[in-house]
Amino acid sequence: METSNFSPSSQQPNYDPLAVKPMRDELVAVGFKEMLTPEDVNKALSQESKTVLVVINSVCGCSAGTARPGAMRAVQHEVIPDELLTIFAGMEKDALAYYRRKYLANYFPSSPSMALLKNGEVVGILHRSDIEGHTAEDVAKELIQLFDRTCTQKGPSVSPEEFEKIVAGDYGCSTNLPKFQS
Helix, strand or coil, X not given: CCCCCCCHHHHCCCCCHHHHHHHHHHHHHXXXXXXXXXXXXXXXXXXXXXXXXXXXXXCCHHHHHHHHHHHHHHCCCCEECCEEEEEECCCCHHHHHHHHXXXXXXXXXXXXXXXXXXXXXXXXXXXXXXXXXCCHHHHHHHHHHHHHHHCXXXXXXXXXXXXXXXXXXXXXXXXCCCCCCC
């Protein structure tokens, strides 16, 4: 595996880990697994015959108001990817650099962003420019269209009751989302 040349001391997070915890917790609560190291990325994405949604999470406003809520809603659809993964931009710098270099080399860097991969190849991607200025419902609908064309895993990622608790819970910027029908 090719890893970055950065030493751990040069890769200090940009943000206070406690400040981003609610933003992380939102995605984890609906079934996303965090990739914290290049090794995590390699292990998670080297699985054959899988569909994988990777959300590059961030602190920006479009992430808080649109990307995370859109992704959270989309994985409540009846068909979802086999794996749900996330990397936090500005936090896991080595993991993100490795993911971008190995899997998104043909795409410009974008945070937030979401990529649907099948067998390690990108089959659909939403860049920040596709998210910014749109609603969470718009983002969810775009992802759901990708899921319907590509995925076979039965959804939702959590039960409707659990999702309602998560949405009404004490998380970051996505709390108290209006109800969404897919």
